[in-house]
Amino acid sequence: MMEIFSHLIDGFGIAFQPFNLGMMVLGCLLGLFIGAMPGLGSVNGVAILLPITFFVPPTAAIIFLAAIYYGSMYGGAISSIMLGIPGASTAVATTFDGRPMALQGKADFALVAAAVASFVGGTISIILFTLFAPPLADFALRFGPQETFALMVLAFATFVGLGGDDIPKTIFMILLGLVLSTVGLDTISGRPRLIFFDLQGFYKGISFIVLAIGIYGIGEMLWTLETSRGKVEIISHRFTWQRLKAALGEVKTAWKTMSFSSLLGYFVGVLPAAGATPAALMAYGLTKSFSDTPEKFGKGEISGVAAPEAANNAASTGSMLPMMTLGIPGSPTTAILLGGMVIWGLTPGPLLFLQQSEFVWGLTASLYAANFVTLILNLALIPLFVWVLRMPFMILAPLIFVLCFVGSYAPDTRMFDPWLVLLFGFVGYVMRKLDYPLAPLVLAIVLGPLAEDSFRQTMIADLGDWTVFFTRPLSGIIMAFAVLLFAAPLLKGVRRRKAAADKT
Amino acid sequence: MRRAELIFAALLALFSIYLMYMSQLPPLQIGWVPRKGPGSGALPFWLSLGMLICAIWIFLRGWRGVTPQGRSTEPFMDSYTVWMVAVTVSSIFMMLLATYYVGAYVAMFLFMLFYVGVFGKIPWPTTIAVSLAVPIAIFFLFESGMKILLPKGATEPLFIPLYKMFVY
Amino acid sequence: MTFSRRSAFGVGTAGALALVATAVTPAAAEWKPVKPVEFVVMAGQGGGADKLARFIQSIIEKNKFADVPFIPINKGGGSGADALRYLKDNAGNDHVIMATLNSYYTTPLRNPGIGVNINEFTPIARLAEDTFVLWVNANSDIKTVEDYIKVVKEKGTGWKMGGTGTGQEDSLVTAMLEKAYGLKMTYVPFKGGGDVAVNLVGQHVDSTVNNPSEAIGFFEAGKVRPLASLTREPITELKDVPTFKSLGQDLVYRMQRSVVAPGGIKPEVADYYKSIFEKVFASTEWKDYCKKNALQCAWLSGDDLKKYFDEEEAKHAALLKEMGEIK
Numbered sequence: 001m002m003e004i005f006s007h008l009i010d011g012f013g014i015a016f017q018p019f020n021l022g023m024m025v026l027g028c029l030l031g032l033f034i035g036a037m038p039g040l041g042s043v044n045g046v047a048i049l050l051p052i053t054f055f056v057p058p059t060a061a062i063i064f065l066a067a068i069y070y071g072s073m074y075g076g077a078i079s080s081i082m083l084g085i086p087g088a089s090t091a092v093a094t095t096f097d098g099r100p101m102a103l104q105g106k107a108d109f110a111l112v113a114a115a116v117a118s119f120v121g122g123t124i125s126i127i128l129f130t131l132f133a134p135p136l137a138d139f140a141l142r143f144g145p146q147e148t149f150a151l152m153v154l155a156f157a158t159f160v161g162l163g164g165d166d167i168p169k170t171i172f173m174i175l176l177g178l179v180l181s182t183v184g185l186d187t188i189s190g191r192p193r194l195i196f197f198d199l200q201g202f203y204k205g206i207s208f209i210v211l212a213i214g215i216y217g218i219g220e221m222l223w224t225l226e227t228s229r230g231k232v233e234i235i236s237h238r239f240t241w242q243r244l245k246a247a248l249g250e251v252k253t254a255w256k257t258m259s260f261s262s263l264l265g266y267f268v269g270v271l272p273a274a275g276a277t278p279a280a281l282m283a284y285g286l287t288k289s290f291s292d293t294p295e296k297f298g299k300g301e302i303s304g305v306a307a308p309e310a311a312n313n314a315a316s317t318g319s320m321l322p323m324m325t326l327g328i329p330g331s332p333t334t335a336i337l338l339g340g341m342v343i344w345g346l347t348p349g350p351l352l353f354l355q356q357s358e359f360v361w362g363l364t365a366s367l368y369a370a371n372f373v374t375l376i377l378n379l380a381l382i383p384l385f386v387w388v389l390r391m392p393f394m395i396l397a398p399l400i401f402v403l404c405f406v407g408s409y410a411p412d413t414r415m416f417d418p419w420l421v422l423l424f425g426f427v428g429y430v431m432r433k434l435d436y437p438l439a440p441l442v443l444a445i446v447l448g449p450l451a452e453d454s455f456r457q458t459m460i461a462d463l464g465d466w467t468v469f470f471t472r473p474l475s476g477i478i479m480a481f482a483v484l485l486f487a488a489p490l491l492k493g494v495r496r497r498k499a500a501a502d503k504t
Numbered sequence: 505m506r507r508a509e510l511i512f513a514a515l516l517a518l519f520s521i522y523l524m525y526m527s528q529l530p531p532l533q534i535g536w537v538p539r540k541g542p543g544s545g546a547l548p549f550w551l552s553l554g555m556l557i558c559a560i561w562i563f564l565r566g567w568r569g570v571t572p573q574g575r576s577t578e579p580f581m582d583s584y585t586v587w588m589v590a591v592t593v594s595s596i597f598m599m600l601l602a603t604y605y606v607g608a609y610v611a612m613f614l615f616m617l618f619y620v621g622v623f624g625k626i627p628w629p630t631t632i633a634v635s636l637a638v639p640i641a642i643f644f645l646f647e648s649g650m651k652i653l654l655p656k657g658a659t660e661p662l663f664i665p666l667y668k669m670f671v672y
Numbered sequence: 673m674t675f676s677r678r679s680a681f682g683v684g685t686a687g688a689l690a691l692v693a694t695a696v697t698p699a700a701a702e703w704k705p706v707k708p709v710e711f712v713v714m715a716g717q718g719g720g721a722d723k724l725a726r727f728i729q730s731i732i733e734k735n736k737f738a739d740v741p742f743i744p745i746n747k748g749g750g751s752g753a754d755a756l757r758y759l760k761d762n763a764g765n766d767h768v769i770m771a772t773l774n775s776y777y778t779t780p781l782r783n784p785g786i787g788v789n790i791n792e793f794t795p796i797a798r799l800a801e802d803t804f805v806l807w808v809n810a811n812s813d814i815k816t817v818e819d820y821i822k823v824v825k826e827k828g829t830g831w832k833m834g835g836t837g838t839g840q841e842d843s844l845v846t847a848m849l850e851k852a853y854g855l856k857m858t859y860v861p862f863k864g865g866g867d868v869a870v871n872l873v874g875q876h877v878d879s880t881v882n883n884p885s886e887a888i889g890f891f892e893a894g895k896v897r898p899l900a901s902l903t904r905e906p907i908t909e910l911k912d913v914p915t916f917k918s919l920g921q922d923l924v925y926r927m928q929r930s931v932v933a934p935g936g937i938k939p940e941v942a943d944y945y946k947s948i949f950e951k952v953f954a955s956t957e958w959k960d961y962c963k964k965n966a967l968q969c970a971w972l973s974g975d976d977l978k979k980y981f982d983e984e985e986a987k988h989a990a991l992l993k994e995m996g997e998i999k
Contacts, residue, residue: 034650047717047726048650051741054730144876145860166571172516172558175551179523182548185750185783188861189544190839190997192750192783194526200757200786204749222592226585326870327889332717335866339723343730347964351893394624395634401596401619402612406642409608410652413710413745414758418600426593433580434509434573452547453863459541461832461860461877539829539858651743653708660707667707671741 004130011361014059015369023056023064024366028374031071032381036079038217038400039209039407041088042072042316042333050340058344059359063366065340066320069333070122070370073276073313074378077114081107081305082385083400085216089208089446090276090312093284095216096439097297097304104300107389108239108382112247113305115378117258121310122371124262125269125317130364133353136270137325143271145457146468150475150482151271152451155278157485158285169436177444180206181452188456201416208446210408210417211424215438217404218425221397223432228393239383254306257287265311269318275331276315277446283311289488317367324352324360505576509566517559523552591623607656609639647671703940705740705767712770714755716748720802720865720885724929725771727961728799728952737951742769751779751840756788764936769796769945772930774841777981777988781998782839792935794942795981797949798972800962802883802927804845804902805910809875810895817900817919820879824855827878831857834868834877839997842868844988845881845902845925847995852921872896883927884910884966902926909966928984929967930977946973 014020027049034045045068053061076091081098094114101110128136143151156174183194184205195202261283268279287307288297297304316331323334327348341348346356353360388396404425408417428438462468470476526548528534533543534550566574581589595618602611613635621631646652648670656663711729715721725744732742747755752775762768770793780788808814814823824831835842838861846859860877862868865886872880872887873895880887884907890896891910898913902925906915916923931949933942952958953971962969972980992998 033645037645040650043717044650047744047746048652050726051651051729051733054734141870141874144871144874146876166562168558168561168565172555172562175555175558179548179551179555185753185837186544187837187863189540190751190782190837191531191544192753192785193532193544194523194548195785196526198785200753203753203757203783203786204747218596222589225588225592226581326873327866336717336722338866339726342723343727345960347889347892351889392624392626394626395620395630398616398619398624399634399638401592402599402615402638402642405596405599405612406608406646406654409654410646410650412747412749412754413652414747414754415600415603415655418603422593422596422600425596426589429589430508430512434512435571456541457860457862460539460858463539463829463858464536464541651708651741653710653743664706667740671708 007357007361008130008365010358011363011365012368014358014362015063015365019056020060020063020362020366021369023060024067024370025373027064027067028071028370028377031068031073032075032078032374032377034068035072035075035077035087035091036082037075037407038079038083038085038087038213038403039410040072041076041090041209042069043088043336044411045069045072046333046336046340050336050343053340054343058341058346059362061340061344062337062359062363063370065337066363066367067370067373069316069337070313070367071374071377073316074115074118074374076312077118077305077309078111078385081110081114082388083217083403084220085400085404086212086442089212090280090316091308092212092277092439092442092446093280093308094305096284097299097301100298100300101302101305102389106300108243108386109247109250109302110305111382111385112244112379113251113254113302114309115375116248116251117254117261117306117309118313118378119371119375120255120258121262121265121313122317122374123368124259125266125314126364126367126371128263128266129317129321129367133321133325136321140270140322141326142474145454145461146472146475147478148271148454149451149458150469150478151268151278152447152454153469154478154482154485155282155285155447156451157482158282158289166435166437170440173431173437173441174444177441178448178452180211180441181445181448187449187453188460199416201414201420204412206420206445207411207417208442209411210420211445212442213404213408214421214424215428215442217400217407218421219428219432219438221400222425222429224393225397239386244379250302251306254303257303257307258310261287261307261310262314265314266318268311269315269331270321275319276312278450279315279318280308280312281443281447283307286485289485320363320367323348324363327352505573505578505580506566506569508580509571509573509576510563513559513563513566517556517563520552520556520559524549524556527552592619595619595623603655603657605657607659608654609643609656610659612642613639644670703766703938703944705738705944707767708741708743709738710768711742711744712755712758712768713744713746714748714752714770714772714775715746717746720883721771721773721929722746722748727957728771731952731955731957732948734957735951735955737948750783750786751775751837753779753783753786753788756780756790757786759793759932759934760788762934763792765934766937766941769931769933772928772932774927774984774988776928776930776932777985778839778844778992781985781989781992790932790981790985794933794935794937795977796931796933796942796945796973797953798928798930798970798977798980799949799953799958800929800967800969802885802929802965802967803907804841804881804925804927805884805887805907805913806849806879806899806902807872807882807887807891807896808879808899809872810897811875812878812897814899815897817914817916820899821853821855824853824857824879828856829858831855831879832860832877833857834860834862834871834880836865836868837861837863839992839995841925841927842881844991844995847991848902848923848925849881851994852916852923869896888965903968907966909963926968928980930972949973 034040046065076087077094079085079087080091080094081102084099086092098110265279284307288294319331319334338348405418408421527545532545534545537543569575599611599615616635620626713722713725729742759770814820833846868880869887871877898910900914900916901907902923
């Protein structure tokens with residue numbers, strides 16, 4: 001234990017060297033903006049800015065990239081709250097309550113909640129990272145396809161309660177999301193599936209980003225235009241010290257949610273293949289299930305913003321652990337960080353801690369600091385974000401449409417995606433009008449491929465024996481949790497309906 | 505609203521059938537493949553079947569008036585909404601189409617000009633300022649900052665000196 | 673159709689140009705990019721091919737080999753189908769090049785629907801060939817290929833071989849192994865080579881045929897054990913690991929790491945890119961990288977490369993046919 005502390009103190013010495021500190025602040029700021037841009041998330045940010053690091057020493061380079069990673073995790077919440085478009089898949093759950101809060105004129109409260117929750121999530125997870133790196137890495141290795149599938153079942157179970165009241169419509173949307181996630185070349189068999197009208201673009205599949213930008217960016221905007229007749233006035237308060245204090249006071253009430261979500265996020269993040277998106281969804285779902293007032297969720301509940309934000313930041317730190325200790329990326333972004341390490345001439349893997357301790361501890365210490373820096377930056381920038389909301393809606397709406405276009409084009413630089421966005425936007429608008437719940441669709445398309453691949457890998461590896469999901473100790477435990485969660489809201493629903501029936 | 509609910513449910517049912525048809529086209533298999541587990545068409549096929557069942561269920565509920573949409577006699581879209589949606593969707597459509605010819609920057613400039621100025625009835629000085637600011641900001645953010653090149657179409661040659669100045 | 677016209681006109685001029693180019697220094701045919709070059713990667717962000725492309729980009733930028741930036745663009749969708757199609761649609765575009773791997777052959781063969789014929793593209797240079805090695809978990813009792821064959825024969829389909837998607841390199845290598853030794857094992861496909869390596873370390877699969885670059889970290893930490901390599905010569909970085917060839921089975925499989933340009937570009941454009949990659953190939957960074965990741969770095973360009981592509985494509989067609997993946 002003492003050894004860890006002395007290492008950490010050395011690490012702070014490295015992180016606070018002026019050059020490294022400068023790189024960190026720059027990275028946080030860039031990350032914040034990249035994350036806030038719909039369509040661009042930490043993956044794009046880290047990949048795009050990788051070349052800058054060719055010219056600096058490895059420690060400064062990883063500090064810079066980790067700061068971008070961190071900053072964009074915070075930034076994702078900004079577009080979820082302000083525009084209602086999730087900036088990245090990790091921030092989907094943040095829209096559920098963040099957007100309603102913004103529409104009620106509490107955008108600044110939501111932003112403060114997101115920033116503070118992210119800070120708590122980041123800090124708790126980095127402490128866990130410092131203390132328990134090696135044993136957790138071994139634990140992560142025990143996750144095979146069986147466990148991954150069980151985890152996906154658990155993730156689905158946690159958002160059973162997320163849909164609307166209309167059961168067939170909710171089921172339909174989940175199924176639709178799962179089917180759309182199979183479009184394109186199949187990993188397992190290598191065969192093309194559902195290539196509609198033989199259009200080449202479908203070989204790549206339908207990415208989450210495209211669907212989310214279409215549904216939330218275009219569809220939701222059309223809905224807002226319709227209901228407001230083009231005269232939206234989003235009430236927004238001047239962001240003052242009093243507002244900040246009031247906001248912090250409200251955030252404080254969600255401390256249990258934040259700490260629980262941070263722990264959950266960290267553990268899910270550590271597992272290979274899972275990453276921050278399922279973590280954020282599970283945190284939201286569980287917080288809602290265990291809440292005394294689940295009916296408030298989706299209508300602007302502050303815990304609904306705090307839970308996913310704490311979890312996704314915790315998970316992003318968590319996914320650095322297998323990257324550093326095993327050389328396994330826990331998320332697409334860490335995969336690029338790994339690539340960066342190769343470029344800088346380091347070999348990621350079990351020996352990194354021994355051979356490159358300056359690098360490892362410099363990074364660890366910089367994560368503590370980066371957390372703090374992003375928190376401050378975020379709070380400082382809230383007035384700017386709130387100002388954006390005061391723009392006349394007939395300027396804001398087309399601006400969002402342009403951002404949807406550019407944001408959907410940028411990740412893969414192909415025109416096919418903006419066209420799909422427009423299509424999904426229109427269909428999403430019609431569905432929204434007819435009360436089809438959209439969140440299950442988006443969630444299903446994110447988790448679908450992971451669930452399908454891990455299920456089929458298990459079926460191949462265990463020769464079609466599906467009982468392994470329950471008999472393997474780890475996956476068995478996760479499955480048991482999932483079954484409980486599936487049952488809980490159903491029972492609650494039955495009870496509530498009974499109560500309602502008794503009244504009438 | 506009731507008519508829209510029923511028509512849309514019927515369309516979804518048709519779409520589900522289409523998906524089922526697509527998922528069983530050879531070489532996709534919907535059954536169990538020895539040593540390979542479920543075939544690559546299995547998941548989409550059986551889930552689409554589920555979608556079909558749900559769509560029929562939605563239709564019946566709408567028909568029997570269980571859902572609020574099924575009972576509603578309001579029109580699905582009033583004339584303002586039809587106009588607003590038509591203008592918005594077609595102007596985005598035109599922007600995407602124009603990108604192939606005049607590039608993303610000119611296309612978004614024209615789109616902003618139309619949407620803010622003509623459709624939004626914002627005063628022209630503001631409209632022009634905003635319409636110019638958007639492409640310029642996007643150029644600096646994407647091309648100069650992040651090295652993501654947007655399509656330029658015929659305007660490509662105009663950008664060559666800009667690349668020299670800002671991109672590298 | 674500009675292509676046929678140009679080629680009719682080109683036969684004479686191109687011949688003459690080639691003569692000039694060989695007689696005088698390459699500086700005679702000057703062409704330089706006027707805008708950033710799109711460096712298309714046939715794989716998603718973070719994969720092996722992506723890491724390599726970004727590494728090459730870092731060499732070019734660090735040493736200022738080019739006046740313009742080379743911007744990596746990932747088009748990994750559909751096992752590279754997206755990238756191949758993009759290259760086809762950009763015929764004649766002087767500012768696009770692509771880093772390839774073996775899905776360069778297999779994806780068009782398996783998906784005639786994408787309408788890509790790789791013979792239309794312009795080969796620029798082959799920088800390296802990645803190798804394949806048979807790995808088992810270090811905790812297993814298997815120490816040699818002989819042990820391996822014995823155990824796999826005993827376990828039959830209960831033996832799990834992990835690899836990348838069906839129809840990709842790992843599954844081809846597995847099919848070769850099965851055929852050579854008369855084995856029948858269960859092949860479990862994963863998304864990428866990194867996942868495969870992790871599943872071997874976590875003992876969720878029993879063996880893999882990872883590239884050394886994907887498994888070398890675990891090897892150095894003593895978590896995985898190489899049994900034999902599918903190369904002609906032993907790999908120097910993996911000491912005492914025999915080749916299958918030395919064990920009496922002619923099993924050789926390589927993954928090419930090359931660069932191609934779209935069809936219909938002028939010869940001087942191709943020459944420009946060739947000169948850039950010549951510099952990359954000669955750099956010390958590249959040599960170190962080859963050594964560290966057990967790549968076999970051998971330069972190939974021009975007609976030799978074209979011939980190599982033709983041979984490899986035919987080889988892959990035969991392999992896929994044998995596996996029953998194509999007709």
